[in-house]
Amino acid sequence: MRVSRPDQPAVRSADAELRHLLALLRDRDHRFVTPTPATHARVLARADRQAARCVEDMLGWSLPYRPGDCDAAIEALLDRAGVTVPAGDRRRATIRVSRLHDHLFVHSAYPTDAADAVFFGPDSYRFADLIRDELRDCPARAGAQMVDIGTGSGVGGIVAATACPGLRIHMTDVNPAALRFARINAAAAGIAADFHESDSLATIPGPIDVATANPPYVIDSGKRLYRHGGAMHGGQVSLDMAVMAMDRLAPAGRLILYTGSAIVRGHDQLAAALAEAAAARGCTMRYREIDPDVFGEELENALYRDVDRIALVAAVVTRAG
Known part of the structure; x- marks a missing residue:
């Protein structure tokens, strides 16, 4: 189902307020960088991090604020956008805003416990750097198009559009909340894109x-x-996402995949499965570990009892030209 349909007036107004918020924060050189949830929790455990004292505390560290204590203009924008909730005698924003490269991204506040939370964090920064490095050579085909599958806050599409301004951009996600934030972030970045609420690529025409x-x-x-x-x-x-993309690649088209892989007794099962899928479709693959060991705490889960480590990996799959 395409999510390019007109919004209801109330939603459109709220989205406009969030675009205004991003513009105001850009003018004020907002530079919050989102850490891991574990780091965020450790920072908030400090005695001096219980209430917001500035905009970064409100819209970065997700701390509660008393109206009038931080920035009245930004507080008013948040209220008009409907993205605050009571927190005792204070208010708390339900969004965060983070800088990545030269763009600002709105995404869900900490903690991201809701089923439809829109996550942003260190993976977003590494993913963006991978895309920028891989797209130093932009597609040469007239009318070339790209799709960011499971776009979340829109990082992949926005970074790709910045690297290759001639691309027609598509962003897909099964989460309407993610598509809403991606649409706002793209508009704030001056990026034109088509948005698709879908778990497939069926609504995207052509290679x-x-x-x-x-x-x-x-x-x-x-x-x-x-x-x-x-x-x-x-x-x-x-x-599944990689195979879906491989089946739709144009000649010389590329899939840029950033993800994690569980290494089981020294064996990278995802690498083997991706290589098999690529070969079956006449594609080549470059694959590397970006970080050999992340989320070590997950190994305490019984479902990981045979896993050695979780590695961050990059796979670039290219169809023959």
Whole structure:
């Protein structure tokens, strides 16, 4: 189902307020960088991090604020956009705003416990750098198009559009909240894009020159959309998205996949499955580990009892020209 349909007036007004918020924060050189949830929790455990004293505390660290204590203009924008909730005698924003490269991104506040939370964090920065490095050579085909599969806050599409301004950009997600934020972030960045609420590429016409994906890659008991990677110790969603993209690549088209892989007794099962899928479709693959060991705490889960480590990996799959 396409999500390019007109919004209801109330939603359109709220979206406009959030675009205004991003413009105001850009003018004020907002530079919050989102850490891991574990780091965020450690910072908030400090005695001097219990209430907001500035905009970064409000819209970065997700701290509660008393109206009038931080920035009246930004507080008013948040209220008009409907993105604040009571927090005792204070208010709390339900969004955060983070800087990545030269763009600002609105995404869900900490903690991201809701099933439809829109996550943003260190993976977003590494994913963006991978895309920028891989797209130093832009597609040459006239009318070239790219799709960011499972776009979340829109990082893949926005970074690709910035690297290759001639691309027609598509962003897909099964989460309406993610598509809303991606649409706001793209508009704030001056990026034109088509948005698709879908778990497939069926609504995107024609071949795809660049596909990007940053899928969830761990086993999440709550099955949150941004986090749960399914079977194969969390690698199944990554494989499914990759195969879906490979089947639609144009000649010389590329898939840029950033994800994690559970290494089981020295064996990278995701790498093997991706290589087999690529070869069956006449594609070549470059594959490397970006970080050999992340989310070590997940190994305490009984479902990971045979896993050595979780590695961050990059796979670039190219169809023959």
